[in-house]
Amino acid sequence: MSKDPSGVPIAEPVTSGPGIVRLHERVSGDLRKNFREVLIEERVGEFTPDLVIRHGGHVTVVEVKTGDPTMPLPSSANVQMLILKDGVRKWLGEEVVPVLVTNYRIDEADQKEMADSGIKIIAIQGLNYDSKSLSKKVSEIVEVNPSLSSNSILESE
Amino acid sequence: MYCEITIRHRRPIKPDDLKSAIQQSFGNGIPLNQAYARSAIYGVMPPPASIFAFDLARNCFVILRKVSNVRFSTYHLEGTDRTVSVDTMLHAVQEFSEQITAELRGKTLGSDCRVRSLTVQLFEDNGRETGMEGKPVTLGxxxxxxxxxxxxxxxxxxxxxxxxxxxxxxxxxxxxxxxxxxxxxxxxxxxxxxxxxxxxxxxxxxxxxxx
Incomplete structure (x- = not known):
């Protein structure tokens, strides 16, 4: 960050991170394709998850959060997931399991916070992530939802 | 919209040390529940815990959200209401970044807590990344x-x-x-x-x- 010649501070460089949007769209696009038969496409409100999956009487919301993989998970991620969960629960009137798919760094505190809130985490690793493996992990959660109680991070690779 | 500022420290940092340093440097502390109420995302649902909140110039406020991975501290910066423009918020981010970098350079916490890197991410009110990211200009x-x-x-x-x-x-x-x-x-x-x-x-x- 710097100052312009008149001394007014200017926020620079504020740029779009290369690959950030593409990874998010690639992951959500792949999941959308693989779960197209069980997706709920309808959208309501400002807080809308990337995917809402209804299967076997269960509802799973999937949110993909991607960014710089050397950075910790954004501190608002937990609240965002809970808002998404609440919104879908009120909308569909069913119990909902939130799933976070992310390439951010996740420490033990994040894991505990997410597990305490009932949020499942699936870690992916960049542009070369394995789409089939990720879909398999999501399937496992969707199939056994809501009885899955593992608190550990599910690695997609 | 809101910003998250993530600081990577040179050495591991204790949340209490950081809190007292920030209290000394920035003052203007506000209750956490008051800060949550002002926030677009935390107004909908408050987070389970944060460390400290305070007011900034330009009608913005900061919540010291957490110290994670021991070397990272994360700050939520947002306008006190919707009339604060993104441009104003980015100015506040820049001023805050400069100030906290200077404070952590050794005045209060010693050289261990110096800033190794600082990253600003801009988020939508619903918690989604906008893809906009800022980093200070460095020699590198x-x-x-x-x-x-x-x-x-x-x-x-x-x-x-x-x-x-x-x-x-x-x-x-x-x-x-x-x-x-x-x-x-x-x-x-x-x-x-x-x-x-x-x-x-x-x-x-x-x-x-x-x-």
């Missing part, structure tokens, strides 16, 4: 920018041309020298084209319409 970042291929390519082309002409002994053969010069430029342009296509083939190039 300027060096990287100035020594990028697009900056030094013309000089490298001229150097390669001169080297070839000297090597082939063509300084007295103007026709061949011109031919070789052109050849070098074409080879570089072709290489640049292939590389540009290879790296940019999955992306969209935006430009401003002229009419």
């Amino acid at each position: 970042s300027v060096f990287k920018e100035k020594f990028a291929w697009r900056e030094i390519a013309p000089a490298v082309t001229a150097f390669a041309t001169a080297l070839l002409l000297i090597w082939r002994g063509l300084n007295k053969e103007p026709k061949q020298a011109v031919f070789y010069s052109l050849l070098i430029v074409l080879v570089f342009a072709l290489g640049d084209t292939v590389a540009g296509y290879w790296w940019g083939r999955d992306s969209m190039k935006w430009s401003l319409r002229q009419n």
